[in-house]
Amino acid sequence: QLQLVESGGGLVQAGGSLRLSCAASGRAFRNYAMGWFRQAPGKEREFVATIDGSGRLRVYADSVKGRFTISRDNARNTVSLQMNSLKPEDTAIYYCAARPYISTSRDISDYKNWGQGTQVTVSS
DSSP states (O other): OOEEEEEOOEEEETTOOEEEEEEEESSOGGGSEEEEEEEOTTSOOEEEEEEOTTSOOEEEOTTTTTTEEEEEETTTTEEEEEEOSOOGGGOEEEEEEEESSSSOOOOGGGOOEEOOOEEEEEEO
16 A cells, blocks of 8 residues: 655645656556546546556646646656645645546546645635
């Protein structure tokens, strides 16, 4: 299993950018697909982006497509989420998650390891 720690959240104005990072400890990081999810106050946790174990396949939620980019560095056991053109509706706690298969998934139940989350607040 992987242990995950997120960093990089904060407060930013609408139109700004933030980069979230997730450091994973454990074995065989490249055998895990990684995902980012978010949860806004009063809402359910939702899918944001996922990347397969090789880093070649990336899938995004429609709400962030073209603005967010997920990437990974298997040599350093890290996954990142570059967020550009941020909107107030992007405000949420962002979670990094690991799926114990190489292939991607949008389904939250497919992810078995979770970080503690990092707050992203976008002001208008």
